[in-house]
Amino acid sequence: MEYEENQPVALEKYDCLLFDLDETLYPNSSGLAQHVTKNIEEYMIQKLRIEESQVPELCVSLYKYYGTTLAGLRAIGYKFDYDDFHNFVHGKLPYDILKPDLVLRNLLHSVPVRKVVFTNADKNHAERVLNRLGLEDCFEGVICFETLNNTNKGNNPVEEDENAVFDINEYRAALNAGIALPRSPVVCKPFEEAFDQVFKIACINPQRTLFFDDSIRNLQTGKQLGLNTVWVGSSHRTEGVDYALESIHNIKEALPELWEANEKSEDVRYSGKVAIETSVKA
Numbered sequence: 001m002e003y004e005e006n007q008p009v010a011l012e013k014y015d016c017l018l019f020d021l022d023e024t025l026y027p028n029s030s031g032l033a034q035h036v037t038k039n040i041e042e043y044m045i046q047k048l049r050i051e052e053s054q055v056p057e058l059c060v061s062l063y064k065y066y067g068t069t070l071a072g073l074r075a076i077g078y079k080f081d082y083d084d085f086h087n088f089v090h091g092k093l094p095y096d097i098l099k100p101d102l103v104l105r106n107l108l109h110s111v112p113v114r115k116v117v118f119t120n121a122d123k124n125h126a127e128r129v130l131n132r133l134g135l136e137d138c139f140e141g142v143i144c145f146e147t148l149n150n151t152n153k154g155n156n157p158v159e160e161d162e163n164a165v166f167d168i169n170e171y172r173a174a175l176n177a178g179i180a181l182p183r184s185p186v187v188c189k190p191f192e193e194a195f196d197q198v199f200k201i202a203c204i205n206p207q208r209t210l211f212f213d214d215s216i217r218n219l220q221t222g223k224q225l226g227l228n229t230v231w232v233g234s235s236h237r238t239e240g241v242d243y244a245l246e247s248i249h250n251i252k253e254a255l256p257e258l259w260e261a262n263e264k265s266e267d268v269r270y271s272g273k274v275a276i277e278t279s280v281k282a
Helices: 032-044 051-067 069-075 082-091 102-111 123-133 168-174 194-203 217-226 248-254 257-267
Strands: 018-021 112-119 141-143 211-213 228-232 243-245
Touching: 032 051, 032 069, 051 069, 051 168, 069 243, 082 112, 082 123, 123 141, 141 248, 194 217, 211 217, 217 228, 228 248, 248 257
Parallel strands: 018 112, 018 211, 112 141, 211 228, 228 243
Antiparallel strands: none
């Protein structure tokens, strides 16, 4: 659907629900995230030949400064194929620990507002998660890693010159020593560039969109850009959070107005279909 700027504003407060995927549409207690972390560390050791003892601290630093380990690894000088990384990290995941969620499926189908997924993960992972949860037909589309990044193929080996790799742990230790962090070529949450691209791709009006995520960093960026924010996995509101849900299943209790607007939904001013580059179809 294309957002019609010259059309009258619909009566509903929200006309789009934007959802993170992992640990938002399913709980952290599933254990899938722990398997992802383990596989990322194995990739760094086996494929990038990083000393095993350095990996845990390096992962913490990369996540802190770059949002994802992948983005951080590329920023500090490691060259590798994106598909190879994603296939290694997600290819061995025990997706069968995720079960169909009929409660969430019914909730999503019953709410008369367009719904889009926004994830840092790759397309194949998003497809498998949504299929395991039984939610593959609940969303207008999925904006993922491939949507936001230039995924040129071809194996790019690790730099042979060790000096080509930026020492981010030394940067942390130096604090304000005037050292500049290298920029990552990867576009991802929690940075504004990723959100700005999503708004354009999915024709999203942030002021009339509810953004659901389990990461407070992502939510705070979204809030700064005008999104209405919902922290999933916590019952306590904090800075940058408009609503807090202990579980995604609590969405109707916290936001009954989404369903109350049903009779007005035909007045929402859209035409055609949003051109979301990478979408998951049933």
